[in-house]
Amino acid sequence: MTYSAFALGSDAKISVEAEGLRIGQRYIDYSDVAALVPLNHRVLVDTLAGERIEISMLGFSYDGFWAELLRAYTNRCLESLFVEGEAIMSVEGDYETPNEKGRARIELFPDSVCILPPTCGAVRIPLCFTECIALNGYAVNITTAAGERYTVGRMGYDTKPFAERAQASSDRIKKERRSILSGLKNEVPFTQTGLFRTTTPELYWQAAYGKGGCALELFTKEDSATYLYSTDGQTAVFPMILVQALEAVGPHREIIYITDEQLGEKPLYKMSVARCRSVREMRARFAGRLIHNSAHAERLREFLGS
Numbered sequence: 364m365t366y367s368a369f370a371l372g373s374d375a376k377i378s379v380e381a382e383g384l385r386i387g388q389r390y391i392d393y394s395d396v397a398a399l400v401p402l403n404h405r406v407l408v409d410t411l412a413g414e415r416i417e418i419s420m421l422g423f424s425y426d427g428f429w430a431e432l433l434r435a436y437t438n439r440c441l442e443s444l445f446v447e448g449e450a451i452m453s454v455e456g457d458y459e460t461p462n463e464k465g466r467a468r469i470e471l472f473p474d475s476v477c478i479l480p481p482t483c484g485a486v487r488i489p490l491c492f493t494e495c496i497a498l499n500g501y502a503v504n505i506t507t508a509a510g511e512r513y514t515v516g517r518m519g520y521d522t523k524p525f526a527e528r529a530q531a532s533s534d535r536i537k538k539e540r541r542s543i544l545s546g547l548k549n550e551v552p553f554t555q556t557g558l559f560r561t562t563t564p565e566l567y568w569q570a571a572y573g574k575g576g577c578a579l580e581l582f583t584k585e586d587s588a589t590y591l592y593s594t595d596g597q598t599a600v601f602p603m604i605l606v607q608a609l610e611a612v613g614p615h616r617e618i619i620y621i622t623d624e625q626l627g628e629k630p631l632y633k634m635s636v637a638r639c640r641s642v643r644e645m646r647a648r649f650a651g652r653l654i655h656n657s658a659h660a661e662r663l664r665e666f667l668g669s
Contacts, residue, residue, distance in 0.1 A: 366428050369420040377418065379431045382439060382630065384408065386416070393439045394630035394637075399481040401429050411483065437468055437479045443634035444487040445613040447562055448473045451532065452525055456518035457502075460486055461511060469515050471529055474536050474561060476505065478515060485638050488513055489610050490533040491540050491561060498526040505529075509603055536561055552667060553580060557606050560613045568609055572598060573667025576650060577605065581616055589659070590620050591650040591666055601648075607641035619645050620652065 366377045375387040383392040391408065400407040404425050408416040421428050452471040458464060458478045467480035476488045488505060495506040502516030503526045516522055543564040547556045553569035560566075571578045576593040594601040612618045618632050619642065626632055636642050653662050 364427070364431065366421060366424050368418050368424075368428075370416060370418045374420075377428070379428070379435050381435060384432065386418070391416070392630050393436050394443075394634045396436065397483050399432060399436055406432065433481055436481065437485075439631075440479055440485040440634065440638070441470070441477060443631050443638060444477060444485065445611075445615060445635065446470075446472055446475065446477060446487060447560060447613070451528055452521065454518045454521045454525065456515050456522075458516075459514040460484060461513075469518070469525075471525060471532065473532055476513075476515070476529055478513065483634075483637055486513070487611070487638075489607075490529065490536045491610070492607065493533050496526060496530045496533055498523060503529065509607065552578075552663070555602055555605070557609060559609055559616065563614065566614075570602070570605060571663075571667055572601075575666040575668055576648075577601060578653075578663055578666060579605070583616065587655055589653040589655070589663060591652060592645065592648045593650045595648065604641050604644050608639070608645040611635075611639045611642050618642060620649055 364378070368375060368377050370377065370386050371389060378385045383390055391410065395410050395412065396408060397411045398409040400409065404421065405417055405419040406429060408418065410416070450470045450472055454469050455466065456469045458467050458469060458480065460478060463480070463482065463484045465480050467478055470477045470479065474490055476490065477485070479485045488507065492507045492509065493505055494508050495504070497504045501522055502514050503522065505513040505515070515525070518525055540558060540561045543558060543561065544556060547567055549556055549569060552571040554572065555570040556567060558564065558567050566583050568582060569580045572594070576591060579590045579592060581590070608619060612635070615632065615635070618635060626636065636646065653659055653666070
């Protein structure tokens with residue numbers, strides 16, 4: 364739908380699109396949005412570049428515009444988290460993450476909990492990595508194996524069912540994941556094996572560690588190289604970063620090794636990286652790749668220092 368409003372210093376036609384907001388001749392991709400703020404019948408669009416765009420004089424269209432914009436932005440954030448399957452529950456509630464707190468759309472999926480505020484702070488919490496899901500009064504506290512803490516709550520009568528269903532889904536996905544991983548054997552020199560998403564058990568990865576860092580092999584249909592990463596002397600920490608990052612990217616494995624320039628050409632990938640710390644850490648430690656050819660085995664041994 365097209366709306367008439369005042370923005371960027373003049374009257375303008377504004378349309379909410381699936382991947383961005385169009386204001387007259389100006390197009391703002393959602394990957395460049397830091398926050399959407401409703402304020403006294405105006406909508407403020409804060410960009411990651413530090414610009415604040417005010418949309419006003421919407422008249423009776425204000426409520427419809429805000430609802431459509433929020434829905435489109437939230438859905439795009441959800442898409443950038445590469446969520447799979449249909450939501451088990453979708454509610455409005457309070458939230459607190461390691462970076463921010465407020466009120467947001469909160470969705471429970473078969474393998475994750477997603478917190479989707481009107482900011483660039485959306486997160487997907489994989490249930491396979493949860494250490495504890497506890498109902499505490501009007502709040503649900505979620506702690507991950509990496510020590511991250513999240514709280515969602517004040518969802519009315521949905522709070523208790525949300526906690527119960529999240530715990531049941533967590534138990535199920537962990538059991539499925541353990542079963543799949545038990546059937547995967549490490550191939551020398553690899554010592555760590557993991558999945559991308561539990562729903563695609565035929566796609567997995569293996570990692571080898573040495574003095575040079577970590578060598579990562581992707582066992583996929585398009586497998587053609589070994590990817591190298593520096594552990595920066597943090598060999599004990601890196602395996603968890605690796606597990607979280609590869610689960611986060613799911614079927615979009617190229618995110619962990621494409622260049623910053625290539626990333627800039629893919630707005631959805633840019634949004635994904637911005638919303639996952641482990642993926643950013645993986646990308647920052649990328650050290651190159653080894654093509655599968657006759658010299659592969661020797662070069663791999665040299666990198667690992669064995």
